[in-house]
Amino acid sequence: DTTVKQNPRYKLARVGKPVNLICSQTMNHDTMYWYQKKPNQAPKLLLFYYDKILNREADTFEKFQSSRPNNSFCSLYIGSAGLEYSAMYLCASSRDGATEVFFGKGTRLTVV
Amino acid sequence: GDKVKQSPSALSLQEGTNSALRCNFSIAATTVQWFLQNPRGSLINLFYLVPGTKENGRLKSAFDSKESYSTLHIRDAQLEDSGTYFCAANNAGAKLTFGGGTRLTVRP
Numbered sequence: 001d002t003t004v005k006q007n008p009r010y011k012l013a014r015v016g017k018p019v020n021l022i023c024s025q026t027m028n029h030d031t032m033y034w035y036q037k038k039p040n041q042a043p044k045l046l047l048f049y050y051d052k053i054l055n056r057e058a059d060t061f062e063k064f065q066s067s068r069p070n071n072s073f074c075s076l077y078i079g080s081a082g083l084e085y086s087a088m089y090l091c092a093s094s095r096d097g098a099t100e101v102f103f104g105k106g107t108r109l110t111v112v
Numbered sequence: 113g114d115k116v117k118q119s120p121s122a123l124s125l126q127e128g129t130n131s132a133l134r135c136n137f138s139i140a141a142t143t144v145q146w147f148l149q150n151p152r153g154s155l156i157n158l159f160y161l162v163p164g165t166k167e168n169g170r171l172k173s174a175f176d177s178k179e180s181y182s183t184l185h186i187r188d189a190q191l192e193d194s195g196t197y198f199c200a201a202n203n204a205g206a207k208l209t210f211g212g213g214t215r216l217t218v219r220p
Contacts, residue, residue, distance in 0.1 A: 100145065
């Protein structure tokens with residue numbers, strides 16, 4: 001099973017409110033990623049966990065937080081949503097960071 | 113900068129024809145993946161490549177690490193092949209770097 005599961009599929013949030021997106025995989029993959037995808041743009045890496053070590057991209061460092069309480073589960077947290085956060089959020093995982101990456105179906109976040 | 117340059121950015125094909133998409137890398141790519149973005153926005157895995165070639169049905173992909181490029185060939189294009197194709201390179205740094213995508217439209 002190469003499934004990465006994301007919930008919810010669609011989320012509506014108010015400006016200024018927090019947002020928490022969740023992702024799980026049962027492949028025992030060491031590495032889990034969060035990407036942001038906007039229309040007509042390439043997926044943008046926000047952060048990734050290698051085992052318990054969190055790596056955040058420099059330009060999104062302060063905007064997104066994440067937790068990985070166990071190997072299977074990873075969340076993406078936005079403390080105060082702005083309109084610019086409206087996007088598809090894609091979770092992904094890979095066995096050791098250098099092998100094939102598998103993506104979930106995404107959560108489409110709309111901030112109003 | 114454009115570490116992964118994908119071309120063309122858009123392509124229109126007549127149903128039944130063949131074409132090729134290309135990615136050029138300015139990073140030392142060790143593996144390459146090709147994805148198709150479906151209408152909902154999800155990314156579907158098409159190919160995972162170390163240097164070499166793979167084929168799956170009407171799709172064939174090649175990755176040449178020495179010349180730093182990868183190609184995706186579509187044979188006998190069908191309407192359902194329409195969508196945005198992305199290539200992505202891994203340079204053994206645990207991160208995929210994506211190209212800008214090719215928006216493919218297949219016409220009846």
